[in-house]
Amino acid sequence: MLEKIRYFIRRALRNMRQWPVLCSAAILTMAVALATMATFFLVVLNIQGLATNWSQEIQVVAYFKTPPPRNQRAKLIQQVEAFVDVNQVVFISPTEALKRFSTRLGDDAGLLEGVSRTLLPASLEIRLKSGSHSREGVERVVAELKKDSRFNDVRFGQEWLERFENFVNLLKFAGLFLGSLFLLAALFIVSNTIKLTLYARRDELEIMALVGATKRFIQIPFLLEGALQGFAGGLLALGFLWLSFKLLLEKGLHSFWLTPVGFDPIFLSTEQQFMLVFSGVLLGLLGSLASLRKFVRL
Secondary structure, three states, X not given: OHHHHHHHHHHHHHHHHHOHHHHHHHHHHHHHHXXXXXXXXXXXXXXXXXXXXXXXXXXXXXXXXXXXXXXXXXXXXXXXXXXXXXXXXXXXXHHHHHHHHHXXXXXXXXXXXXXXXXXXXXXXXXXXXXXXXXXXXXXXHHHHHXXXXXXXXXXXXXXHHHHHHHHHHHHHHHHHHHHHXXXXXXXXXXXXXXXXXXXXXXXXXXXXXXXXXXXXXXXXXXXXXXXXXXXXXXXXXXXXHHHHHHHHHHHHHHHOOOOOOOOOOOOOOHXXXXXXXHXXXXXXXXXXXXXXXXXXXX
């Protein structure tokens, strides 16, 4: 048994050495195909992480028509905090709102000199519970607030986040489409590489069949060749992905001005890395099988 395994491995390696250009083309094509899909997957994975962090910061701001009396504020806050989706409510007075605005202006804060302290409306800043950072949760809170005639306007950032999620979905589709094209190209090249090898050895294969070699015995070295090419392509794709992550994605996300503080880009997990390499092996096997069906019928 061990002798057969050694023979199959030697035969597969010899086939690859005899066709170095085609073998390299097959490996590189599979590497590009796998790296393309994995890169899009990794980008989407990190952008979804950003979206999750941003969603945790979503808050609803309800603006008053006129500031409520001081003795009614505590009761009003308790009423809003009693909503099912609300975690915390903070009252912002016109004076506090103007101070915040002045701080944001920075060096241009002098433009507010002489402006009335009651220029900006009073408001309630409403933070949602962890399970309510969704369109449904926000809409429930907004619907309750709009029933109160004391509020003039209600603002929240859910619409912007939904647009961002639509962009993520578009990115997923683009990655799947481009990756599929590359995978088909890789499958085609691997298949034709094996076909050329089989065609060049057709006389040898016929002689092997005449002297009693089984079809399985003839097929295994070529299946092993495709698997080895896929394994090499998977490892190459994983290496390219890691370099891209360290040199581009990680630095790019850290320098992105909308990235939340404390957010760390993530790389593929051990299981996902294994799946990437295994996908290369599977791709190589499928390419070999496509060729063997014509030359050596199963």
